[in-house]
Amino acid sequence: MNETILFVEDDEEIHSLVSSHLKKEGYRVISAFDGDEALVLFSRERIDxxxxxxxLPSRNGIDIVQEVRKAHSMPILIISAKDSDVDKALGLGFGADDYIGKPFSLLELTARVHAALRRSTQYTPPASLQDGNKITVLDLVIDPENFTVEKNGKLISLTAKEFQILSLLAARPNHxxxxxxxxxxxxxxxxxGDENVINVHIRRLRSKIESDPSAPxxxxxxxxxxxxxxxxx
Structure with a gap:
């Protein structure tokens, strides 16, 4: 397996329990106990x-997500005792891929981790994009080979999920x-039937590619x- 997980949690008991379990599952786990330490490790290590x-102390989780998303599209899973729809939307809206509320079972957490890593490594572009040809929609240029999107020649930073959604829509325009x-x-x-995840990702995608997200x-x-x-x- 050998994927590397950066686990950021200030509760030492939870940290020890989850880290030990993930290591038994075959993952390499790098530990951080506050936001500043997490960003230092992120800059030094290859994280999956x-x-x-x-x-978190020093910097909260949302700050970390925003900083990581400036440079990387890796899967991000939020865990928190603040298990409300508002907090879920906030976390996902800033670029997280999934959210699990405390208390959680190690079985559920492991399943979420497995699924997130599988999705990030097994994404296949729509058939109409697999030949590597760029697709142009108005002033957007989507490059499936390099997983990049440009608007008016300027590179737009998208997460893996945002790129996948845009690629799927672009592969069948007007559908x-x-x-x-x-x-x-x-x-x-x-x-x-849980619309929250799709709605949040569409809203975030629009905020990046639309000049006026309220009038897409x-x-x-x-x-x-x-x-x-x-x-x-």
């Missing part, structure tokens, strides 16, 4: 997944995707159904 609590289709295509899991030109909402990417304004 970031697992962190929201409430309406339901939220379930988007979730199952990108997350590779069954969709049970690219990604259009089809109310009650889902989303589509339009070829013309």
């Amino acid at each position: 997944l970031l697992l962190l609590d929201l409430m 309406v995707f339901t939220k379930g289709q988007l979730f199952e295509s990108v997350w590779k899991e069954s969709y049970y 030109v690219y990604i259009k909402t089809i109310w009650g159904i889902g989303y589509k990417l339009e070829l013309s304004p």
